Amino acid sequence: MVEVLDNWELRMRSRYEGEAFASYLGKSDFRNQSVISSRPVTVVSSTIHTCHSSLLQTSGRVTASASDDEYSESVPPSPTSSDSSRYDALSLEDLDIIKTIGTGTFGNVVLAQDTETGEYSALKILSLYDIIRMKQVDHVKSEKNILKAIKHPFIVSLKWYSKDEYNIYFLMDFACGGELFSYLRKAGKFTVSTGSFYAAEIVSALEYLHFKSIAHRDLKPENLLLDKEGHLKITDFGFAKRLKEKTYTLCGTPEYLAPEIIQSKGYTKAVDWWAFGVLVYEMLTGSSPFYGDSKFSTYEKILSGKIEWPKPMDSVAKDLIKKLLALDRPKRLGCGKNGADEIKRHKFFRDYDWSEVNRRKLTPPIIPKVYFEGDTRNFDSYPDTWKVKTVTEDELELFDDF
Ligand SMILES: Nc1ncnc2c1ncn2[C@@H]1O[C@H](COP(=O)(O)OP(=O)(O)O)[C@@H](O)[C@H]1O
Numbered sequence: 001m002v003e004v005l006d007n008w009e010l011r012m013r014s015r016y017e018g019e020a021f022a023s024y025l026g027k028s029d030f031r032n033q034s035v036i037s038s039r040p041v042t043v044v045s046s047t048i049h050t051c052h053s054s055l056l057q058t059s060g061r062v063t064a065s066a067s068d069d070e071y072s073e074s075v076p077p078s079p080t081s082s083d084s085s086r087y088d089a090l091s092l093e094d095l096d097i098i099k100t101i102g103t104g105t106f107g108n109v110v111l112a113q114d115t116e117t118g119e120y121s122a123l124k125i126l127s128l129y130d131i132i133r134m135k136q137v138d139h140v141k142s143e144k145n146i147l148k149a150i151k152h153p154f155i156v157s158l159k160w161y162s163k164d165e166y167n168i169y170f171l172m173d174f175a176c177g178g179e180l181f182s183y184l185r186k187a188g189k190f191t192v193s194t195g196s197f198y199a200a201e202i203v204s205a206l207e208y209l210h211f212k213s214i215a216h217r218d219l220k221p222e223n224l225l226l227d228k229e230g231h232l233k234i235t236d237f238g239f240a241k242r243l244k245e246k247t248y249t250l251c252g253t254p255e256y257l258a259p260e261i262i263q264s265k266g267y268t269k270a271v272d273w274w275a276f277g278v279l280v281y282e283m284l285t286g287s288s289p290f291y292g293d294s295k296f297s298t299y300e301k302i303l304s305g306k307i308e309w310p311k312p313m314d315s316v317a318k319d320l321i322k323k324l325l326a327l328d329r330p331k332r333l334g335c336g337k338n339g340a341d342e343i344k345r346h347k348f349f350r351d352y353d354w355s356e357v358n359r360r361k362l363t364p365p366i367i368p369k370v371y372f373e374g375d376t377r378n379f380d381s382y383p384d385t386w387k388v389k390t391v392t393e394d395e396l397e398l399f400d401d402f
């Protein structure tokens, strides 16, 4: 345990005492925890160093990279409520911590309020101690660099980031609608029209990420949030990576892993289209196509190439899912030379005007109930327990370039 050094830490500590990352076990359904291989990781081409030079600043307000402009004609920026210059001067002391709204494998996310402007945000807090023990140092740096470089209406935006001697902090838009996962579990399954709405917004976001050579690598309903209007926001860039060539790291969530990840053959951004196929199946049927009682049986099912179809099953949706869940990567929809267009042109999206999708013009099928900006009713309750853990001076140096 550490000595508490300032007011902010005092506030934090009064809220978080106990065991940090064990708290995720309190989640109603933890089958979808992200995993990362403990075996040695072979990375053929590490492209993290090729990030735009604006990404090299050490902390502070976030600026989008130049190449965003190439995309901005078709995709408008996300609406943001606050004057961005506020973030130039922001410090942790300016944030009041209201409540824990999410816990994952590597992080705690809290609702925070700016004491000066009153604006609510989601603050993701990652303990340096846990990052080091879980061998996530490179991933967390990549999470920051990627979040800084992207701006899209269906992706959470990073407003500011910081670190101190205990934690790393990412301040993001608060997607107050909560996880798509909760709505899906409540509904059992979505109709084709509801599922295709979320699918379309995901296609739009993935097309953008892949255009920027970024693979998300952990697409699942827990990482898909709804904003207050009911549009989708993809979060959790903890495993996202800039990929120009193949990579080999086994990471993601078992039921969403593409076969080539399990087989350690080396994989590309195509793994996101596989995960997208799993997601569409899950939205429309209410369960995963590869559910197994152990990770091993899940992997066996994925590699078998067999998918069980509930009856009735919409035949057009079935055709799309089959083409996304093609074991053979070159045959997978979205992986040919026309990329995401192959998916956008599929009959499943025949009623969609893609420029309307990109401009957030479609009417969302679910409008989250929120009574005020900082309303957390759409989030599960989590024990506000968190032990502040110290790292050594040498360990702290691992984050010098953060
Ligand atoms: N911007 C956000 N707004 C609202 N909730 C969020 C936001 N980002 C994350 N969360 C919540 O916190 C959870 C954990 O965050 P995530 O980034 O997925 O961490 P992990 O890498 O540990 O899974 C998410 O599943 C979601 O419920």
Ligand SMILES: [Mg+2]
Pocket (backbone or CB within 6 Å): 104, 105, 222, 223, 236
């Ligand atoms: Mg997550």
